[in-house]
């Protein structure tokens with residue numbers, strides 16, 4: 149899934165960096181169950197969550213705690229079982245027009261070049277070819293892949309492939325960028341580099357998005373990147389047990405091990 153229809157893009161504009169409090173995305177009483185062999189498997193129960201402009205929110209939890217499910221519900225890629233997900237106050241009826249997704253394993257189309265992969269999201273939104281090309285080149289440049297427009301995914305390292313994944317999501321300038329374990333398929337040093345660069349872009353206001361939701365099972369990563377950490381417990385069924393407000397100023401100075409107990 150390459151994102152939802154949304155308003156076409158212009159050149160990446162500087163984003164106001166203050167957390168201005170605008171609620172972009174909101175879940176109210178969000179519940180999600182999957183049909184299983186023994187009946188319904190409840191995964192999320194009654195989740196109330198707001199994502200505001202200017203913040204990076206980490207959804208932290210163990211494997212199976214429902215992080216991807218929550219992210220997909222917020223992106224409107226799967227329907228809630230009950231409760232609502234709203235984007236800018238409007239309940240979603242399908243794909244969320246204000247979001248774009250970065251996937252753990254990149255999800256690039258191998259038969260397309262870097263540029264063609266990046267243009268996909270714009271194509272789906274009906275952006276004319278010339279404007280698509282211009283926006284794609286700009287996003288590719290922003291994410292550090294200048295010169296690789298004509299390369300194919302198989303010619304790129306994992307880190308570079310994920311850069312393409314980022315460019316493809318950022319090119320549509322989504323209000324909320326969603327990332328589902330975007331660094332966990334990369335080696336430690338590559339992940340560290342990419343995280344650092346993304347944070348620099350974010351903090352410099354060059355990131356063409358107003359909020360970020362980061363799914364991760366990596367506590368250090370959540371602490372490093374997030375303004376707020378939402379912990380999904382794996383018991384009983386992925387209910388948010390605790391929302392750790394890490395603060396909007398220097399969340400990144402917190403002691404990572406202190407959060408370990410929250411996800412055990």
Ligand code: ADP
Nearest residue numbers: 182183191209210211212213214215216217218
């Ligand atoms: P996480 O991303 O935290 O690892 P998921 O949201 O992927 O967790 O999964 C939460 C639970 O829901 C797991 O028990 C998983 O097996 C189950 N699950 C996820 N997707 C489906 C699906 N499409 N059908 C049935 N069960 C699913």
Ligand code: MG
Nearest residue numbers: 215216217328
């Ligand atoms: Mg997952």
